Amino acid sequence: MLKPVGGVAPTAAGDNVAALHDVDFAIDGKPIFRGLDIAIRRGAVTAIMGPSGTGKTTLLRLITGQLMADRGLVEVEGRDVATMTRPEIYRMRRRMGMLFQNGALLTDLDVFENVAFPLREHARLPERILRNIVLAKLQAVGLRGAARLRPQQLSGGMARRVALARAIVMDPQLLLYDEPFAGLDPISMGVVLRLIKSLNDALGISSVVVTHDVREISQIADSSYILSDGRVVASGTPAELREHPSPVVHQFMDGLADGPVTFHYPAPDYRRQLLDRSGVS
Amino acid sequence: MRALLGDLASSLVVFLERLGAMTRFAGQVVAQLPAALLRPRLVVEQVYNTGALSLVIIMTCGLFVGMVLGLQGYELLQRFGSEESLGMGAALSLLKELGPVVTALLFAGRAGTALASELGLMRATDQLSAMEVMAVDPMRRVVVPRFLGGVIAMPLLTAVFIAVALYGVQLVGVQFLGVDQGQFWSQMRGAVEFEDVREGLVKGLTFGVACSLIAVFEGYNAQPTAEGVGRATTRTVVISAVVTLVLDYILTAIML
Numbered sequence: 222m223l224k225p226v227g228g229v230a231p232t233a234a235g236d237n238v239a240a241l242h243d244v245d246f247a248i249d250g251k252p253i254f255r256g257l258d259i260a261i262r263r264g265a266v267t268a269i270m271g272p273s274g275t276g277k278t279t280l281l282r283l284i285t286g287q288l289m290a291d292r293g294l295v296e297v298e299g300r301d302v303a304t305m306t307r308p309e310i311y312r313m314r315r316r317m318g319m320l321f322q323n324g325a326l327l328t329d330l331d332v333f334e335n336v337a338f339p340l341r342e343h344a345r346l347p348e349r350i351l352r353n354i355v356l357a358k359l360q361a362v363g364l365r366g367a368a369r370l371r372p373q374q375l376s377g378g379m380a381r382r383v384a385l386a387r388a389i390v391m392d393p394q395l396l397l398y399d400e401p402f403a404g405l406d407p408i409s410m411g412v413v414l415r416l417i418k419s420l421n422d423a424l425g426i427s428s429v430v431v432t433h434d435v436r437e438i439s440q441i442a443d444s445s446y447i448l449s450d451g452r453v454v455a456s457g458t459p460a461e462l463r464e465h466p467s468p469v470v471h472q473f474m475d476g477l478a479d480g481p482v483t484f485h486y487p488a489p490d491y492r493r494q495l496l497d498r499s500g501v502s
Numbered sequence: 503m504r505a506l507l508g509d510l511a512s513s514l515v516v517f518l519e520r521l522g523a524m525t526r527f528a529g530q531v532v533a534q535l536p537a538a539l540l541r542p543r544l545v546v547e548q549v550y551n552t553g554a555l556s557l558v559i560i561m562t563c564g565l566f567v568g569m570v571l572g573l574q575g576y577e578l579l580q581r582f583g584s585e586e587s588l589g590m591g592a593a594l595s596l597l598k599e600l601g602p603v604v605t606a607l608l609f610a611g612r613a614g615t616a617l618a619s620e621l622g623l624m625r626a627t628d629q630l631s632a633m634e635v636m637a638v639d640p641m642r643r644v645v646v647p648r649f650l651g652g653v654i655a656m657p658l659l660t661a662v663f664i665a666v667a668l669y670g671v672q673l674v675g676v677q678f679l680g681v682d683q684g685q686f687w688s689q690m691r692g693a694v695e696f697e698d699v700r701e702g703l704v705k706g707l708t709f710g711v712a713c714s715l716i717a718v719f720e721g722y723n724a725q726p727t728a729e730g731v732g733r734a735t736t737r738t739v740v741i742s743a744v745v746t747l748v749l750d751y752i753l754t755a756i757m758l
Contacts, residue, residue, distance in 0.1 A: 285635050314637040325632035328623075339636045342643070387636075397635075 568670020
């Protein structure tokens with residue numbers, strides 16, 4: 222079933238691990254979201270897609286409470302993030318994991334200590350148990366043998382996998398992925414793709430994947446949202462989105478240069494600008 | 503004229519905004535001090551990074567500052583026939599002024615820039631953001647231990663600088679130029695009071711607080727770009743140098 226433009230899948234509140242209702246958000250007066258509605262279903266892989274600059278990463282920061290909505294409701298586990306105190310937000314984040322686009326590994330720690338970092342900060346575990354947990358997470362991402370390497374010695378794909386091991390080390394209920402495939406070679410991309418799906422299913426967690434790699438995410442996403450111009454323009458399963466009548470969705474899913482989303486940033490007439498000798502304005 | 507006044511007014515507003523932001527930041531640092539002190543290992547690591555790793559430059563500069571002071575002091579005192587007062591003059595000038603001030607300037611150039619660029623790069627590469635998402639407060643885990651490390655290291659570096667500089671004075675004055683060794687040390691011991699040592703330590707500690715705070719503030723609030731990190735590093739050195747000299751005047755006026 223196709224969802225109406227800007228609509229949210231009609232699920233009961235308990236089915237959603239997180240949700241945004243009619244959210245407005247602006248940065249320096251520039252509107253990023255206008256009436257955004259999104260529901261993150263429990264146990265599912267939810268893809269957030271859209272052209273660059275549509276605020277996909279901002280959406281993740283709203284869910285983690287790093288940014289606060291100007292208007293509307295951001296709910297995590299049924300609680301309004303805006304009404305949480307700082308300690309409550311920190312407690313909420315302990316049940317989340319986030320994979321940053323560049324991995325964001327701590328450069329003064331080796332791979333093992335990077336993965337152990339959240340445990341050392343939040344759990345007072347005997348060293349032997351901590352070591353076993355970290356090794357198990359590194360084994361899950363195939364990098365147990367790289368435990369003593371420094372972040373500077375890792376390839377982009379390896380750094381992303383270490384960051385993934387770190388993101389799951391506290392056994393989170395919600396995993397947020399910010400552009401997990403950006404800049405990866407096809408082999409690393411396939412590995413990360415399978416990891417996202419297998420971790421989601423094996424650990425019984427919920428995943429939100431922000432990406433514009435349509436083909437890859439379509440293989441594993443249970444539901445997808447396409448954002449444009451500050452709101453949801455379409456939502457549904459990848460198969461449903463491919464059949465969506467919206468020209469924006471069609472342009473995005475098929476990677477077309479021409480369509481409602483313009484390739485060129487607004488500019489004066491090209492010919493006149495070339496003939497004009499007054500410089501670039 | 504109106505444009506000039508407008509520029510001055512907007513510069514003043516920017517300055518006051520920045521001062522307000524730094525005051526608020528200092529309040530956050532102070533609020534996190536007890537929690538940071540509960541993890542002394544992190545602070546000790548930073549004392550090593552800011553203090554021990556600055557030792558070579560501090561000692562080298564201290565030696566040459568002392569040697570120059572020995573030459574200049576000897577040349578000046580010789581005119582009045584009182585070369586034996588070289589030790590006393592050098593000790594007082596090093597303890598009360600040169601030691602804390604030059605150490606602070608070197609500290610800002612070596613440790614301050616390292617702190618600012620490290621924090622700025624952590625901001626630019628999302629490491630601070632990652633900590634926030636992992637429910638780890640970067641102020642408590644990263645900023646405050648670095649601030650404390652600088653505050654502890656600075657008076658120690660000042661003491662090392664003064665000790666090495668006095669050796670430099672002695673090397674030139676006594677070993678090279680022939681000032682009487684007994685007179686050199688005895689006049690120094692006779693003239694230097696505990697208040698002089700305290701003045702140096704108070705200045706060293708105050709400059710340590712100021713330079714460390716400026717470095718962590720600039721680094722933590724750096725724009726997350728290569729240019730932003732570079733600008734934060736430059737600002738750290740410039741502001742630290744100016745603040746050190748202004749504070750030096752104020753402290754001297756108070757303690758005289």
